[in-house]
Amino acid sequence: MWENYAAVLPANGWNWTAVWRRNYLAWKKAALVSILGNLADPMIYLFGLGTGLGLMVGRVEGMSYIAFLATGMVAASAMTASTFETIYAAFARMRDQRSWEAILYTKMTLGDIVLGEVVWAATKALLAGTAIAMVAAILGYAVWSSILYVVPVIALTGIAFASLAMIVAALAPSYDYFIFYQTLILTPMLFLSGAVYPVTQLPGNVQQMATFLPLAHSIDLIRPAMFGRPAADVMFHLAILFIFGVLPFFVSTALLRRRLMS
Amino acid sequence: MTAIAISLIDVTKTYLDRTVVDRFSFAVKEGECFGLLGPNGAGKSTIARMVVGMTPPDAGKITVLGAPVPAQARLARASIGVVPQFDDLDQAFTVRENLLVFGRYFNMSTRQIEAVIPSLLEFARLESKADARVAGLSGGMKRRLMLARALINDPQLLILDEPTTGLDPHARHLIWERLRSLLARGKTILLTTHFMEEAERLCDRLCVLEEGQKIAEGRPQGLIDEQIGCQVIEINGGNPHELRALIKTCAQRIEVSGETLFCYSSAPEQVRIQLRERTDLRLLQRPPNLEDVFLRLTGREMKD
Numbered sequence: 001m002w003e004n005y006a007a008v009l010p011a012n013g014w015n016w017t018a019v020w021r022r023n024y025l026a027w028k029k030a031a032l033v034s035i036l037g038n039l040a041d042p043m044i045y046l047f048g049l050g051t052g053l054g055l056m057v058g059r060v061e062g063m064s065y066i067a068f069l070a071t072g073m074v075a076a077s078a079m080t081a082s083t084f085e086t087i088y089a090a091f092a093r094m095r096d097q098r099s100w101e102a103i104l105y106t107k108m109t110l111g112d113i114v115l116g117e118v119v120w121a122a123t124k125a126l127l128a129g130t131a132i133a134m135v136a137a138i139l140g141y142a143v144w145s146s147i148l149y150v151v152p153v154i155a156l157t158g159i160a161f162a163s164l165a166m167i168v169a170a171l172a173p174s175y176d177y178f179i180f181y182q183t184l185i186l187t188p189m190l191f192l193s194g195a196v197y198p199v200t201q202l203p204g205n206v207q208q209m210a211t212f213l214p215l216a217h218s219i220d221l222i223r224p225a226m227f228g229r230p231a232a233d234v235m236f237h238l239a240i241l242f243i244f245g246v247l248p249f250f251v252s253t254a255l256l257r258r259r260l261m262s
Numbered sequence: 263m264t265a266i267a268i269s270l271i272d273v274t275k276t277y278l279d280r281t282v283v284d285r286f287s288f289a290v291k292e293g294e295c296f297g298l299l300g301p302n303g304a305g306k307s308t309i310a311r312m313v314v315g316m317t318p319p320d321a322g323k324i325t326v327l328g329a330p331v332p333a334q335a336r337l338a339r340a341s342i343g344v345v346p347q348f349d350d351l352d353q354a355f356t357v358r359e360n361l362l363v364f365g366r367y368f369n370m371s372t373r374q375i376e377a378v379i380p381s382l383l384e385f386a387r388l389e390s391k392a393d394a395r396v397a398g399l400s401g402g403m404k405r406r407l408m409l410a411r412a413l414i415n416d417p418q419l420l421i422l423d424e425p426t427t428g429l430d431p432h433a434r435h436l437i438w439e440r441l442r443s444l445l446a447r448g449k450t451i452l453l454t455t456h457f458m459e460e461a462e463r464l465c466d467r468l469c470v471l472e473e474g475q476k477i478a479e480g481r482p483q484g485l486i487d488e489q490i491g492c493q494v495i496e497i498n499g500g501n502p503h504e505l506r507a508l509i510k511t512c513a514q515r516i517e518v519s520g521e522t523l524f525c526y527s528s529a530p531e532q533v534r535i536q537l538r539e540r541t542d543l544r545l546l547q548r549p550p551n552l553e554d555v556f557l558r559l560t561g562r563e564m565k566d
Contacts, residue, residue: 015369022366098350105314105316106415107339
């Protein structure tokens with residue numbers, strides 16, 4: 001049993017790049033459309049809510065509301081971009097296009113494929129999150145130099161959410177099931193993690209739930225950095241995000257093995 | 263002594279409570295074309311999947327190119343090319359890009375892949391389609407591209423799951439011709455098919471399967487001679503049971519399948535004489551083939 005599981009784990013440290021490069025080649029053909037699509041949604045939220053609500057809300061944690069919201073949107077867009085890439089695009093490659101099966105007939109293992117897909121989804125998260133961070137910096141809502149600190153956190157956020165979404169993709173019989181994950185997990189997480197208002201607005205016991213949410217840890221790292229303030233508990237937040245990246249990866253690989261290779 | 267490319271010993275595979283492959287054994291020698299012949303659902307594809315390590319067997323021993331499978335399937339797969347039954351080409355890409363992307367899954371560098379692409383395109387007769395989108399190719403072209411893709415790592419062993427199912431006769435003949443050229447180059451082929459003609463034309467040896475069990479094994483012509491060994495007259499029209507009584511004295515064996523009566527006889531002219539009054543019948547006399555072998559062994563036709 002364990003011997004068979006070991007056989008599907010990544011074969012080495014570089015096989016996954018072949019899978020990543022396949023996705024990059026496909027993405028390159030429609031890069032502009034893809035970037036605009038990924039950016040449009042968070043930008044609309046940012047300016048729609050930021051300017052409209054901002055007038056009523058005034059300042060939050062010493063910043064204008066739109067600047068506060070921008071930091072939340074950086075993390076939230078990374079979450080959305082990597083989740084959607086996994087549950088729609090990677091799921092289609094796995095199930096409808098049978099691409100994974102074709103790859104499994106080569107020197108790649110299932111773990112190589114999952115890792116390649118997770119890193120690819122994180123790459124798209126990186127593009128989406130970094131673009132918003134740059135727009136925020138251009139508009140003066142964030143410190144330019146903060147982008148250096150923010151980029152690795154966005155990437156880690158992307159890995160964590162791709163890894164989690166991979167479990168959902170491994171279990172879902174069809175696309176219909178993904179809506180549950182979006183509405184019951186991701187949307188509540190957006191509100192419980194302090195993306196659109198400070199967590200301190202919530203009742204105490206609800207606030208404690210945020211401790212278990214990867215998005216909350218991502219925001220706790222990104223927000224102070226973009227404001228040019230020192231962040232607290234950096235290693236703790238990084239460790240939580242790291243665990244969310246690693247554990248679901250192994251779980252999803254085991255689930256996918258059962259699904260594809262039984 | 264010729265080396266053994268694939269060996270299965272007492273392999274069993276069960277899904278839930280259904281035994282798909284039942285204590286199955288066979289050995290494929292290097293350089294030969296070995297066929298797994300049987301109707302849909304006989305377990306052919308499951309065996310092909312087990313050989314490449316995609317599905318672990320519940321019992322039994324599998325060795326492919328010297329490596330134990332599935333434990334070291336990855337090692338074996340480095341020298342295997344697989345053509346699956348269903349089109350799994352990358353629709354986002356052109357013909358050339360499909361080959362490029364696939365070569366990377368064998369750890370080949372872009373330069374190495376680009377060096378072999380021209381010969382693969384030539385082999386697949388797709389030189390003029392190199393930069394065409396896969397979505398626009400005909401069924402036969404797609405299958406030839408899948409064959410070229412399976413050759414990218416210059417494999418010793420090819421595993422083909424129903425390579426010509428769904429193709430028109432012209433496209434099918436072109437695939438057969440290409441496969442023969444691979445055999446001439448010394449490649450080993452494991453082929454699953456439910457086409458008698460395909461098995462007879464290509465296979466050096468074959469196994470006939472039904473419901474996960476081997477019911478016959480041997481050279482196609484050897485099996486035909488051994489199991490049938492005489493001429494066949496197919497009779498259509500009329501009441502098969504009434505006809506049976508009429509001709510049974512001059513036939514070795516008579517089988518009825520659907521509306522057709524198969525009469526196996528060393529004296530076919532006698533059968534014709536018996537039936538000369540019956541203008542309502544259509545008679546077709548032909549040499550025996552693997553279809554007759556399957557009918558004899560299972561009591562039914564293989565046609566899906």
